[in-house]
Amino acid sequence: MVTKDIYVFAQQTDSVFENVVFELLSEARKLCDTIRSSRPDFNVVAVLLGHHVKASANALFEHGADQVIVCDHKSLAHYSTEKYTDVVSRIITTYHPDSLLIGATVVGRDLAPRIAARVDTGLTADATKIEIDPTGEHPTQLWITRPAFGGNLFGTIVCPNHRPQMSTIRPNVLDSDFFQHGRTGEIIEFGFEDETETLVKFLQRIPKEEHGVNIAKARIIFSGGRGMSGHFDLLEECARSVGGVVAASRGAVDMGEAPKDVQVGQTGKTVRPTLYIACGISGAVQHTAGMDKSEYIIAINKDPQAAIFSVATLGIVGDALEILPHLAEEIRKLQQHSES
Amino acid sequence: MNIVLLVKQVPDTTEMKIDKVTGTLIRTGVPTIINPDDLAAVEEALILKEKYDARITIVTMGPPQAEEMLREILGRGADEAYLLSDARFAGADTWATSTTLAAFLKTLPYDLILAGRQAIDGDTAQVGPQTAEKLHILQVTYVEEIIKLENGRMIVKKAYETFSEILEVPLPCLLTTLNTMNQPRGMNVYDAWRAYQKPLTKITFDDLDLPLSQVGLKGSPTQVKKTFTRTIQAGSLNENLSSRDAAKLIASTLKAYME
Ligand SMILES: Cc1cc2nc3c(=O)[nH]c(=O)nc-3n(C[C@H](O)[C@H](O)[C@H](O)COP(=O)(O)OP(=O)(O)OC[C@H]3O[C@@H](n4cnc5c(N)ncnc54)[C@H](O)[C@@H]3O)c2cc1C
Ligand SMILES: Cc1cc2nc3c(=O)[nH]c(=O)nc-3n(C[C@H](O)[C@H](O)[C@H](O)COP(=O)(O)OP(=O)(O)OC[C@H]3O[C@@H](n4cnc5c(N)ncnc54)[C@H](O)[C@@H]3O)c2cc1C
Numbered sequence A: 001m002v003t004k005d006i007y008v009f010a011q012q013t014d015s016v017f018e019n020v021v022f023e024l025l026s027e028a029r030k031l032c033d034t035i036r037s038s039r040p041d042f043n044v045v046a047v048l049l050g051h052h053v054k055a056s057a058n059a060l061f062e063h064g065a066d067q068v069i070v071c072d073h074k075s076l077a078h079y080s081t082e083k084y085t086d087v088v089s090r091i092i093t094t095y096h097p098d099s100l101l102i103g104a105t106v107v108g109r110d111l112a113p114r115i116a117a118r119v120d121t122g123l124t125a126d127a128t129k130i131e132i133d134p135t136g137e138h139p140t141q142l143w144i145t146r147p148a149f150g151g152n153l154f155g156t157i158v159c160p161n162h163r164p165q166m167s168t169i170r171p172n173v174l175d176s177d178f179f180q181h182g183r184t185g186e187i188i189e190f191g192f193e194d195e196t197e198t199l200v201k202f203l204q205r206i207p208k209e210e211h212g213v214n215i216a217k218a219r220i221i222f223s224g225g226r227g228m229s230g231h232f233d234l235l236e237e238c239a240r241s242v243g244g245v246v247a248a249s250r251g252a253v254d255m256g257e258a259p260k261d262v263q264v265g266q267t268g269k270t271v272r273p274t275l276y277i278a279c280g281i282s283g284a285v286q287h288t289a290g291m292d293k294s295e296y297i298i299a300i301n302k303d304p305q306a307a308i309f310s311v312a313t314l315g316i317v318g319d320a321l322e323i324l325p326h327l328a329e330e331i332r333k334l335q336q337h338s339e340s
Numbered sequence B: 001m002n003i004v005l006l007v008k009q010v011p012d013t014t015e016m017k018i019d020k021v022t023g024t025l026i027r028t029g030v031p032t033i034i035n036p037d038d039l040a041a042v043e044e045a046l047i048l049k050e051k052y053d054a055r056i057t058i059v060t061m062g063p064p065q066a067e068e069m070l071r072e073i074l075g076r077g078a079d080e081a082y083l084l085s086d087a088r089f090a091g092a093d094t095w096a097t098s099t100t101l102a103a104f105l106k107t108l109p110y111d112l113i114l115a116g117r118q119a120i121d122g123d124t125a126q127v128g129p130q131t132a133e134k135l136h137i138l139q140v141t142y143v144e145e146i147i148k149l150e151n152g153r154m155i156v157k158k159a160y161e162t163f164s165e166i167l168e169v170p171l172p173c174l175l176t177t178l179n180t181m182n183q184p185r186g187m188n189v190y191d192a193w194r195a196y197q198k199p200l201t202k203i204t205f206d207d208l209d210l211p212l213s214q215v216g217l218k219g220s221p222t223q224v225k226k227t228f229t230r231t232i233q234a235g236s237l238n239e240n241l242s243s244r245d246a247a248k249l250i251a252s253t254l255k256a257y258m259e
Helices: A019-035 A054-062 A081-095 A106-119 A232-241 A250-254 A320-339 B036-052 B064-076 B094-105 B127-135 B189-197 B243-257
Strands: A006-009 A044-050 A067-072 A099-103 A123-127 A129-132 A142-148 A153-158 A165-169 A186-189 A201-207 A220-224 A245-248 A275-279 A296-301 A314-317 B002-006 B009-011 B032-034 B055-061 B080-084 B112-116 B138-150 B153-159 B163-170 B173-177 B200-203 B223-228 B236-238
Touching: A006 A019, A006 A106, A019 A044, A019 A099, A019 A129, A019 A165, A044 A054, A044 A081, A054 A067, A067 A081, A081 A106, A081 B138, A099 A106, A106 A123, A106 A165, A106 B094, A106 B127, A106 B138, A123 A142, A123 B094, A142 A165, A220 A232, A232 A245, A232 A320, A245 A250, A275 B243, A296 A320, A296 B243, A314 B243, A320 B243, B002 B036, B002 B127, B009 B064, B032 B036, B032 B064, B036 B055, B036 B064, B036 B112, B036 B138, B036 B173, B055 B064, B055 B094, B064 B080, B064 B189, B064 B200, B080 B094, B094 B127, B112 B127, B127 B138, B127 B173, B138 B163, B153 B173, B163 B173
Parallel strands: A006 A044, A006 A099, A044 A067, A067 A186, A099 A165, A123 A165, A220 A245, A220 A275, A275 A296, A296 A314, A314 B236, B002 B055, B002 B112, B055 B080, B080 B200, B112 B173, B138 B173
Antiparallel strands: A129 A142, A142 A153, A153 B223, A201 B163, B009 B032, B138 B153, B153 B163
16 A cells, blocks of 8 residues: 655644644654655645644645545534544545644543554654654654653664554644645545534533743743742843743642643643743753753853753853842843833 | 453653663562552452442463452452463563454453553553454443443543543443552562462463464564664853853853744
8 A cells, every 4th residue: 555645733722723733744844855856756745633623724735734634513613522533534544644643631641542453553651852764774664753751761662564554742842833824635525424522522622721821832931940939039030020920840730839830841841932041940851841942041050060050152150049130130221221 | 240450560750761771671679569550450440349349350461470469459459360471472562452452352241351551661542442453342442430320321521631521331241441540559578478279270372262373472563663762962051150141141041942
């Protein structure tokens, strides 16, 4: 069986796409353009499931899809493991994609393993890097790299004899830099004649306690660890004055210094701000896994051996409780300077 | 009610160090533990057992030393254990792991299967859903609370990134649990003693109705091409600065990023 095309699962809620969809499309676009030198027939294909979602396909073309397979049905209006596994698996057995990329969101990590088990193929989990076989031997073979052992070890995974090559990919890690306004493509409608109810019933949605800040979207993050306990107000002051937000290590969250939804790391959020300032954080791999893609990292720690310094662009050995008040003052000076 | 728990013995990854010379993981001397998400599942099973009079069977695929972990969970209150151990199972990816587990689970009575959301070594979170698929049963992943069991249906709370959902799922089903959902109870001397009074059965490849081509490394669609540890290139490290000079240095960098 000849397989072709890179498929991307276009996760959406009420026609609003997860940002990771655009990250995956950009990445698929790059991979596809490389593969086309040996397989000019390859396309980037987005797979869009939902109800009344066809109009949103345009955004997928603009972000890099050549084709969009749309399956529009009322029983797909909300994500359901059963229905989505059925439809995506049938799309795979109908069109034979060469690879399928899915965002490593809660939905993606519920759906992808189920599909891979149904169509009997390999699935790489929660990847952070995708490349084409660097040896040049197999021009469509993906080499997919992912952290394991709590971020202590990286593995490069291949799926040589099964198709599609599947992977979930961690949000916020790849760039979503491809965008062409007005770019269009072909819509393929995929029929679904299922009138059965889902067996797992949705009863109620409960919002998580809202703390008003979304650290995943912030440009500047002042992050505090156990070394800042009792003094998070210092971080607040600096962050506020530069339009940034405050985040925390799990050590600090566990001590009640900050809410759980601003925790950075393996069991918290992955952030990628332009500037990350780590204060009193030791730099455990479970923490750095969530922030080491930041553009510029400043670390302040008393201990010159602290692991955080190994990911820092600028490391300061010193007492954060003393440095931050001075920093607040320096920021004030800078602002007065720019106003006058 | 029959509850089956899927459990995995894992190295305590927080205790892991990297060999600075070879750049490889040092695994010797690292203590092994029950995977944290699985320990939460054990506790949930014990709570269900108290409420609904369930029988708890624990199943693991792993090396012979995983027996220690099974004994510990028997001590905590599980009724029976199975250790799937065979050199031919070694090197399995999640597809082969779940295929093997499912082949064995088909031989057991079960209403509810509990697995951890994710193992802290392989970190894939795939074995639970793939086992459910191989058994053709329903699943709910990322369960943060088991609310109740009513008329053969579980009412559970599932965690999403920014909200939670209450879902109702009929038995039989598989749930994957988060380690934050409960505080596992402690163990005492009596527990340790009774762990050895309960049945623990070893299962090998020959006991399963599976072709050799579907187990272990050879039965795995994915292959680990290479592994490596992070190559660290640290930036500049500034020691012995006064607090004021340190603040000035940071501010000079910060300036470029301010609006
Ligand atoms: C399965 C698992 C998942 C995890 N997930 C996460 C996660 O998502 N995010 C996360 O952050 N952690 C996570 N952890 C925990 C992680 O391993 C660390 O324990 C945690 O990150 C430590 O937090 P910390 O750096 O604040 O505290 P510590 O490790 O205690 O470090 C405090 C640091 O502050 C420094 N310090 C103290 N006083 C000062 C001062 N006045 N000025 C400057 N420096 C000072 C000290 O030198 C020290 O380096 C996880 C662990 C496990 C097992
Ligand atoms: C560096 C590295 C990277 C890897 N990457 C991948 C990959 O991308 N894709 C892939 O398919 N495989 C991968 N593997 C192989 C994978 O780690 C093994 O298949 C492993 O046995 C199961 O995966 P896990 O540890 O991620 O378990 P998870 O799927 O995270 O475990 C979830 C739950 O399933 C249950 N469970 C898991 N394993 C067992 C078991 N042996 N017995 C009983 N219950 C169990 C437990 O309840 C556990 O909490 C990788 C291995 C390494 C060393």
